[in-house]
Amino acid sequence: MKPSEIATSFRLEPGLFLSDLEVATQEELFAALVDALVAAGAVLDRQALLRLLVEREALGTTGLGHGVAIPHARSMVARRTTLVCARLARELEFGAVDGRPVRLVYLVVAPYGAGGEGYLPLLGVLVAALHHDGDRERLLAVESFADLEKLARQLIRPRIQEALAR
Amino acid sequence: MKRQIQELLVLQELDALLADLGEAAMREHEAALGFTLGEPTRLAVARAEAAARIEPEILGRYETVRRRHPRAVVPSIDGTCLGCFTMRPTAMSSSRPGGLESCERCGRILYRLEEERREPPAPPPPPVVAPRKKAAPKKRG
Numbered sequence: 001m002k003p004s005e006i007a008t009s010f011r012l013e014p015g016l017f018l019s020d021l022e023v024a025t026q027e028e029l030f031a032a033l034v035d036a037l038v039a040a041g042a043v044l045d046r047q048a049l050l051r052l053l054v055e056r057e058a059l060g061t062t063g064l065g066h067g068v069a070i071p072h073a074r075s076m077v078a079r080r081t082t083l084v085c086a087r088l089a090r091e092l093e094f095g096a097v098d099g100r101p102v103r104l105v106y107l108v109v110a111p112y113g114a115g116g117e118g119y120l121p122l123l124g125v126l127v128a129a130l131h132h133d134g135d136r137e138r139l140l141a142v143e144s145f146a147d148l149e150k151l152a153r154q155l156i157r158p159r160i161q162e163a164l165a166r
Numbered sequence: 167m168k169r170q171i172q173e174l175l176v177l178q179e180l181d182a183l184l185a186d187l188g189e190a191a192m193r194e195h196e197a198a199l200g201f202t203l204g205e206p207t208r209l210a211v212a213r214a215e216a217a218a219r220i221e222p223e224i225l226g227r228y229e230t231v232r233r234r235h236p237r238a239v240v241p242s243i244d245g246t247c248l249g250c251f252t253m254r255p256t257a258m259s260s261s262r263p264g265g266l267e268s269c270e271r272c273g274r275i276l277y278r279l280e281e282e283r284r285e286p287p288a289p290p291p292p293p294v295v296a297p298r299k300k301a302a303p304k305k306r307g
């Protein structure tokens with residue numbers, strides 16, 4: 001793979017979009033996201049990643065506003081850079097920067113070293129999209145796996161390429 | 167032993183996060199993206215609690231290996247350590263300090279990936295010639 005291909009490569013599959021997810025707490029949310037990752041074979045150990053995400057969140061909120069949280073972590077048990085998206089059935093308190101509860105979650109996990117090259121580019125593009133009026137609408141509009149695939153194809157991967165070309 | 171590996175994997179994640187937090191580059195990346203990181207007070211407590219759940223001998227082994235390899239606990243597949251990626255499984259005869267498998271080449275603590283992947287082994291087949299025995303009469307009184 002070329003460096004640009006490595007940096008834009010992240011795993012996306014139907015099980016990694018969770019619609020109308022019923023969770024009452026952050027820990028329940030992370031458990032559901034980690035379960036999806038385990039089922040997809042993207043991580044080697046459920047408990048280790050779950051503890052990591054909970055402790056990472058305790059260090060500072062990943063709720064970046066507009067009802068969106070972007071939790072993220074490099075993990076010793078992650079196998080490759082993977083994006084999981086969840087649309088919550090009910091708003092969840094996240095201590096977000098704008099004080100608004102969260103309805104949409106984009107979780108990025110990646111291994112340290114090989115396989116994790118796409119971590120920072122992916123995270124950067126998601127955050128940038130959230131702060132850009134037009135892109136934010138596209139981010140917020142994701143309601144199915146097909147939408148997520150479209151977002152990846154039309155926005156995320158091209159933006160990563162653009163960022164790398166700069 | 168599986169439980170101890172489990173606890174080691176948790177500990178390793180927390181240690182990796184603590185190490186990341188000590189790096190200015192990581193904090194700068196997070197800040198640039200709009201994520202504010204507080205002091206790792208709770209993380210340090212979680213780390214201590216995780217360490218306390220591990221047997222002292224195993225914890226000592228982990229700490230020793232970690233000085234050389236930050237990723238001290240790694241999976242092995244069919245006897246191959248995925249820490250040093252040797253392609254010669256025969257060279258990987260493992261030792262078992264503290265009851266845990268370790269890679270003899272790099273010293274990392276191993277957990278077997280195939281155990282999670284594969285179905286549990288089938289029960290052994292019944293003996294070919296089953297001796298016919300009458301059930302012993304129950305003793306009374």
Ligand SMILES: [Zn+2]
Binds near residue numbers: 248250251
């Ligand atoms: Zn090794």
